[in-house]
Amino acid sequence: MAKQAASRRRKPVEDMSGTGRPADLGVLQALVTETLLALGENPGRNGLLKTPERVAKALAFMTQGYHRDIDQLLNGALFPIEYDEMVIVKDIDFYSMCEHHLLPFYGKVHVGYLPNKKVVGLSKIPRIVDTFARRLQVQERLTVQIAETLKTKLNAHGVGVVVEARHLCMMMRGVEKQNTVAVSSSMLGAFRTQQQTRLEFLKLIRRSGVGTSD
CATH class of the missing domain: 1.10.286.10 (GTP cyclohydrolase I, N-terminal domain)
Known part of the structure; x- marks a missing residue:
């Protein structure tokens, strides 16, 4: 067997474009x-x-995220607008699979960006998150992929992404710590170069953490 x-196995999927x-x-x-x-x-x-x-x-x-195309997902959902204040979608639930142990990790994603003459339909941001989360992943790469995709597709002045997650590979095996939350971030453009912008974003998404009360 x-x-x-x-004999039926194929080459692993290496194309991260979806x-x-x-x-x-x-x-x-x-x-x-x-x-x-x-x-x-x-x-x-x-x-x-x-x-x-x-x-x-x-x-x-x-792992269906491998088969989703970002350009097709965003087709018709980019809108011209004269708005230059921060847009934030926070507390986006996600589930993913750790590529090291094939065990789930899950939590919240917080996304913010500074528009550059266009915005994306709000529902598309959670869909972008799911596109990259529904793959074999590490949290750090997931964070960067979400941020870089929004920065590139929107040509945004800046993008900030924060991911808070619990990893079953840390809870069920290994160190067996049940209350540990891993936090990762990716700050691009103005979110990286302008401290005030970054602090505003972090203040607006502030929360007590995954699985706890605000």
Whole structure:
């Protein structure tokens, strides 16, 4: 079974632009069955009969960001406007998969930008977050990808992104710390060069943290 699955495997998706090929559910199911056997389980018992199929579909869903195109997502959602104050969308829920352990990490994303004669439809910002979160990721790269995409596509004067996340690879294994929140940021343009702009953004998104009350 291992040889059959290996013969059907394709090169890993390396294109981070969001134009990768769809997941191969058949290969994924075969590999999940192999994994269950390697763990000493019996894939034929009642509770596991449909598990390979379910896991394959779940993995395909959780990595669907590889197959989303940012330009198509933003098509028709950029609007000319004479507005030069900060735009912020905060507390965007996200779920992603740690590429080191294939375990979830989740939390909040806060995004702000200074428009340069155009703005993006507000609903598109969470969609951009999901596009990059629904991949095998590390938090730092996720943060940078969101910020650089908005800076490039909007030609914004500046972009700030802060990500707060809990990592199950730190909670379920390793150090086993249940209340640790990882925080990462990416500040571009005016958010990086102008302290006042950066501080305004950080003040407006201020919160007590992921999973706690404000």
